[in-house]
């Protein structure tokens with residue numbers, strides 16, 4: 183029996199690839215209700231983010247991004263309603279200095295996708311179909327392969343396919359520990375008794391650290407609460423590109439004619455929020471401090487995206503991406519415990535990477551040749567002892583685009 187712990191996009195993708203690879207007797211347990219974790223908060227940007235020297239993900243992640251792009255395109259083409267669109271991703275620059283940095287990092291990247299190109303403000307108007315005030319920007323770098331989708335729909339679709347394949351889901355069943363005999367896993371301990379399993383995958387998002395602690399292991403992980411707003415309909419074109427802007431600390435896209443947007447102005451370390459009284463167990467947090475911070479920021483963003491000015495908010499949703507000290511992802515065996523595997527450290531890009539991470543862990547479990555080198559994703563690549571507390575982990579994020587947020591806390 184293979185037991186996946188966590189039915190978010192990571193656990194669902196791991197289960198799907200195990201089943202597609204021929205594994206039998208796969209079950210998935212989740213502490214909470216369907217769609218209650220971080221995944222539905224995800225904004226649904228998917229692109230080749232590793233092909234950018236300004237990000238810490240590194241080029242080893244590009245095969246996972248390519249696989250994720252192909253995976254979602256295939257789901258979409260096979261008839262799943264994901265609110266999928268392939269309009270590319272634009273990294274916007276408000277100043278020439280920023281445009282030069284983007285050009286160095288993305289255009290000059292040896293693995294830049296064909297068609298990656300520099301845009302001036304007229305070019306920005308073209309791919310943004312009027313959503314950006316051209317006078318407020320210098321230009322940007324356009325990544326043509328970028329897609330967008332609705333994350334909850336993707337998660338739901340994968341779970342439905344797994345159910346059709348006979349995979350059992352146990353909802354409201356928190357794993358509390360792992361039974362280990364002679365150094366190998368034999369079962370998952372839950373509030374409803376122990377489930378026999380000779381292979382276990384931790385895919386519990388921000389809660390994976392607690393599961394690792396239950397087997398006396400630790401990874402240097404930094405949970406961060408992030409916020410997404412969906413505006414009232416604003417008449418945006420469904421053909422506009424997804425957008426990111428370093429100077430505004432912003433990501434933004436169209437969703438059913440409205441703005442779906444957020445950025446590090448409304449992010450904060452989970453530890454800082456819980457110290458300030460945020461109560462949180464499973465599910466998604468609600469931090470009014472961050473909601474206020476994002477509301478306060480809206481008119482600044484509207485200086486570049488005029489239709490956002492004064493626009494009411496229809497929905498707010500928060501979730502907890504988990505950052506790593508080296509900016510990389512974790513996919514692999516939990517050292518020293520036979521049969522135990524983990525997917526962790528999504529770096530706020532788990533929608534993009536879950537298909538590839540799920541495929542890779544499935545191939546490692548099934549002892550197949552992995553589609554990409556698993557070495558950069560190993561759990562033992564960083565010594566957790568080098569990071570005795572969160573402050574030391576945050577300090578290691580100095581190069582990260584959200585480092586200032588982490589420092590502020």
Ligand SMILES: Cc1cc2nc3c(=O)[nH]c(=O)nc-3n(C[C@H](O)[C@H](O)[C@H](O)COP(=O)(O)OP(=O)(O)OC[C@H]3O[C@@H](n4cnc5c(N)ncnc54)[C@H](O)[C@@H]3O)c2cc1C
Nearest residue numbers: 188190192213219220221224225227357387501532533534
């Ligand atoms: C505002 C925001 C915007 C984002 N935008 C993007 C984006 O544009 N593109 C992108 O690629 N990524 C994005 N992300 C990141 C992405 O959403 C996450 O990386 C991804 O959803 C993480 O999926 P997961 O399966 O690891 O976690 P989750 O979805 O949280 O799933 C973990 C599951 O484990 C369960 N669980 C926890 N503990 C236990 C236990 N003890 N026993 C059993 N089950 C347990 C939980 O109930 C939960 O269902 C964004 C995130 C946020 C918050």
